[in-house]
Amino acid sequence: MTYQLRNVTIAIGLGLLAAVLTLVYVTNYRKHVQHGQQNVGVLVAATDIPAGTSGAQIAAGHMLKQETVPRTALVPGAISSPEQIARLVSTDTVMAGEQVSTRRFGNSTQLGVRAQLKGTMRAVQVSANPNQILAGTLRAGDHVDLVANLKGGSTTGGDPIHFDRIVLRNLLILRAPTTADGKGGNLTQPNQTFSVMFAVTDSQASKLMYVTRNSDGSGSPDGGWALELRPVTNGADGPEKVESSQTVLLDGLGAAERARVAGGH
Numbered sequence: 553m554t555y556q557l558r559n560v561t562i563a564i565g566l567g568l569l570a571a572v573l574t575l576v577y578v579t580n581y582r583k584h585v586q587h588g589q590q591n592v593g594v595l596v597a598a599t600d601i602p603a604g605t606s607g608a609q610i611a612a613g614h615m616l617k618q619e620t621v622p623r624t625a626l627v628p629g630a631i632s633s634p635e636q637i638a639r640l641v642s643t644d645t646v647m648a649g650e651q652v653s654t655r656r657f658g659n660s661t662q663l664g665v666r667a668q669l670k671g672t673m674r675a676v677q678v679s680a681n682p683n684q685i686l687a688g689t690l691r692a693g694d695h696v697d698l699v700a701n702l703k704g705g706s707t708t709g710g711d712p713i714h715f716d717r718i719v720l721r722n723l724l725i726l727r728a729p730t731t732a733d734g735k736g737g738n739l740t741q742p743n744q745t746f747s748v749m750f751a752v753t754d755s756q757a758s759k760l761m762y763v764t765r766n767s768d769g770s771g772s773p774d775g776g777w778a779l780e781l782r783p784v785t786n787g788a789d790g791p792e793k794v795e796s797s798q799t800v801l802l803d804g805l806g807a808a809e810r811a812r813v814a815g816g817h
Contacts, residue, residue, distance in 0.1 A: 595630075599615050
């Protein structure tokens with residue numbers, strides 16, 4: 553074979569190889585494009601899904617609907633079955649029409665206290681001295697009553713009349729008072745204040761605000777209100793009652809003792 557013929561043969565071979573490689577590339581690219589254009593099933597939000605909604609609530613509330621989209625339009629984490637979020641909670645709002653993605657969901661601990669708020673429930677945080685809020689004893693998940701000392705008028709001489717009563721009952725503690733090191737409040741520093749977070753209804757929030765702003769703490773270092781820790785199990789409530797200096801002095805006394813108190817001796 554002459555030198556010229558050999559070069560021609562090599563050129564033809566290289567040309568055929570290039571043609572084959574081009575054909576393979578075009579075929580694979582066409583398959584890739586066709587695969588990306590295939591429609592796939594995906595779940596989208598049928599209505600707005602607020603943060604804090606559990607997967608079970610979403611399924612029960614018919615908040616999902618099935619749609620088909622091109623495979624290339626799938627968002628990361630898109631789901632095709634409610635089972636994929638059944639044990640999760642939405643950590644962000646999912647707007648109606650959006651593809652539902654596992655990236656918008658997590659466990660309840662990721663949501664924090666928001667996971668415990670539903671319907672009319674609200675989270676309210678107040679600060680007080682450690683004795684008022686049982687610092688060092690109170691834990692998240694405990695239930696407490698709120699007792700307050702309030703002014704209810706004045707005597708003919710102008711002295712204020714005070715009344716005590718349990719204003720709110722069975723409040724859930726979302727966050728207990730802690731110090732900077734994460735431990736309970738230091739009772740050796742009664743002038744230091746700590747924060748406690750309650751779960752209350754919207755109507756209870758108004759009473760809580762009134763008590764913490766208007767309780768009479770002038771005669772007591774504890775601010776005029778305090779928390780009472782309820783039993784962990786089988787908690788019960790006594791009858792509603794308002795206490796005053798008169799009820800405290802006269803409760804349980806016979807007629808003679810009552811007359812003695814009334815006479816001032």
